[in-house]
Amino acid sequence: MGKTCQFLSHGKNTYIMWLFLMVATSFSWAGIPSGYYDNAAGKSGSDLKSALHAIVSDHTKYSYTSSSTDVWDILKATDEDPENSSNVILLYTGRSQAKTLNSGEASPNGSNRWNREHVWSKSHGFPAESDTAYTDCHHLRPADESVNSSRSNLDFDDGGSAHVEATGCNYDSDSWEPRDAVKGDVARMMFYMVVRYDPGYHSDNSTYDLELVDYAGVDIGDPPGEPLFGKLSTLLTWHEDDPVDSFESNRNEVVYSYQGNRNPFIDHPEYVDSLWNDALQAPTNLSASNLTETTLTLTWADNATDESGYYIYQDDAKISTLSANITTTNITGLTSGSTYTFKVSAYRNTEESTKATLDVTTNGVGNLIISGVYDGPLTGGTPKGVELYVIANIADLSKYGVGSANNGGGTDGEEYTFPAVAATAGDFIYVASESPQFTSWFNSAPDYTSGSMGINGDDAVELFYNGSAIDVFGDISIDGSGQSWDYLDGWAYSKDDRSVATTFNADNWTYSGINALDGETTNASADTKVPVGTFSTTDSSLPVELSVWKATSSNGRVKLIWATESEIENQGFIIERTLRQAQGSILEWVEIASFVTNSALLGHGSTSALHDYSYIDRQVEVGESYRYRLSDVDYRGNVTEHPVTFVRVKDTGTDLRPANVLLHKAFPNPFNPEVNLSFTLGKSGEELSLEIFDVRGTLIQTLSSGYHEMGSHNFLWSGINSERNTVSSGVYLVRLSTGSTNQIQRVALIR
DSSP states (O other), X not given: OEEEEEOGGGOTTOEEEEEOOEETTEEOOOOSOTTTTGGGTTOOHHHHHHHHHHHHSSOOOOBSSOSSSBHHHHHHHHTEETTEEXXXXXXXXXXXXXXXXXXXXXXXXXXXXXXEEESSOTTTTOOSTTSGGGGXXXXXEEEXXXXXXXXTTOEEOSOSEEOSSSTTOEEXXXXXXXXXXXXXXXXXXXXHHHHHTTTEEOTTSOXXXXXXXXXXXXXXXXXXXXXXXXXXXXXXXXXXXXXXXXXXXXXXXXXXXXXXXXXXXXXXXXXXIIIIITSOOOOEEEEEESOOSSOEEEXXXXXXXXXXXXXXXXXXXXXXEXXXXXXXXXXXXXXXXXXXXXXXXXXXXXXXXXXXEEEEEOSOTTSEEEEEEEEXXXXXXXXXXXXXXXXXXXXXXXXXXXXXXXXXXXXXXXXXXXXXXXXXXXOXXXXXXXXXXXXXXXXXXXXXXXXXXXXXXXXXXXXXXXXXXXXXXXXXTSOOTTSTTOOTTSEEXXXXXXOOOSSOOGGGEEEOOTTTTTTOOXXXXXXXXOOOSOOOOOOSSOSEEEEEEEEEEETTEEEEEEEEEEEEEEEEEEEEEEOSOOSTXXXXXXXXXXXXXXXXXXXXXXXXSOEEEEEEEOSOOTTOEEEEEEEEEXXXXXXXXXXXXXXXXXXXXXXXXXXXXXXXXXXXXXXXXXXXXXXXXXXXXXXXXXXXXXXXXXXXXEEEEEEEOSEEEEEEEOSBOTTSOBOOSEEEEEEEEXXXXXXXXXXXXXX
């Protein structure tokens, strides 16, 4: 058995055959040179990082493309297929492919060529070919052209949808998950880049420092790009789960034979723990409380034992430095109704931990809304006034006020200001022109009285916050007589789920019709009653929208992966697993993980950004089938359960993955009268179902279920249920389920 090895001194076309002893199909190389890592012995943390940088930083640089030995030549040697010396193994697909079938030599017509993948994407810090990192073969690998294009410059993390060609890889908008067999390889390449380029140098001798961060979706900005890459915690897990194998060790030796430097984390995997697990621990469980319109309290868990203190960031600007062991701080001077991103990190001398992050929206504008107006039939046309609804807690009602705009004469501004009291979410506030007639009509007294509410059915009403109008009923510049919104001797009431707006839309209201209350003496006896306290702003979206929820099994463990499309006041997640089947059909659930004790399960508050999560369950038995249930918990402690997924645990060395099933984006969305729903199936024989649910989880219609052929499948849903009845306007959930995988997206029906 032999291996082709290239002599660097004899040019790119000279090869000699070296014979190596093969043990268990692995090549035996010379190994680590004596004394190579002596200067790293006994070190950890930043000292180890500095020592390793000094050891590996002075390497021989080769051209990216050249008539002499270049990166193409080196990759043909480093990634040669041990079973076929004419081929290389492609990183993400695992496919063995001819060395010559690459984008530098082969025609693109009808071919499936490979090219050179920068595992640490060059846009993250070194976009110029003259940069040393650009041609460093320790992180350059052969990859299928189209797969490489899909991976682009995404960070590394678990989750997402399976790639149509590299079926062992998953990806989403901000991250890429390689196949299991090379996850550790990828992690160790990234670790190498951190110590090798600490710092690195551009061609103009300016420096850059490559660093790993514990989040995906790094904003690289303008060239040369932020020298950051995520996600550190995921890479650490991959390093542990996929140890160094013979192919990776062999590759390290070949790169060393060219460049003269080695990847320390292949030679000494234990350096990973010494370098990162000895690092300053970041705070976790960052949460907000005592939320008002302009202030809040941040609280976090202290995980470091020897920190100097904590840094507080607001929208990426450092706003405070705290002493050690402090785990709470008050934030003031905020703007009501605004969303802020807060981050907290620990620091020790010049070292700073990764940051805990939380998005928070303050109370304020939009927390009070006009829900009804009325012009009664009693003496003097009373009662007259307005009903207001409190959407969220208001600490100081005096920031709000009301005013009327009479006979189309334009705004009169804020004519009545509320007292400095608090108001509770869900409360209704009644402001009338007087009290006796109001009490006689409604059998209860108004909360406040003001002459400004002596409105007639042709008058508009404005709601103010801090002196500025935030909501309006009617057109302040038009006399309402004869208009669609005229409520003379009657009433108008807001439809549910309306948002505050300073431009009036008559379609958002219901009306009694003029003179509807004539001759009536009380609301209770009226034929057309004034609606009282019925307005609602119940959100039609789920607190957490899942786009992916799946379970996979390999090596006697279960890995749960989910992705959120959006989150509303999400504290975090709870994972439950069924115990062995109880008698009958009743499932017994046991909690196995919670955000309370596991920071990886903490939510992202309120956000419309995509976020990926994962959890590995090691307390399972090979051969058993388990069901898993995911729940999220909002800031008020409300628990929302998501669909159940299940998986059978496979033995070591096997891997059960969900079939390559991809639910495509619905279109048009919103829709009327019908929406196109489609998915792609990577293999035949897959048992799956495509179903429509309402937001409360009630099954509306099953569009397809059972066996499906490989390929694309398209369905139309025309807004009807399983009984062929038309459903109402609203938000509905499309769920594509394969048993071990649930993919979910929202569609909006507007009639």
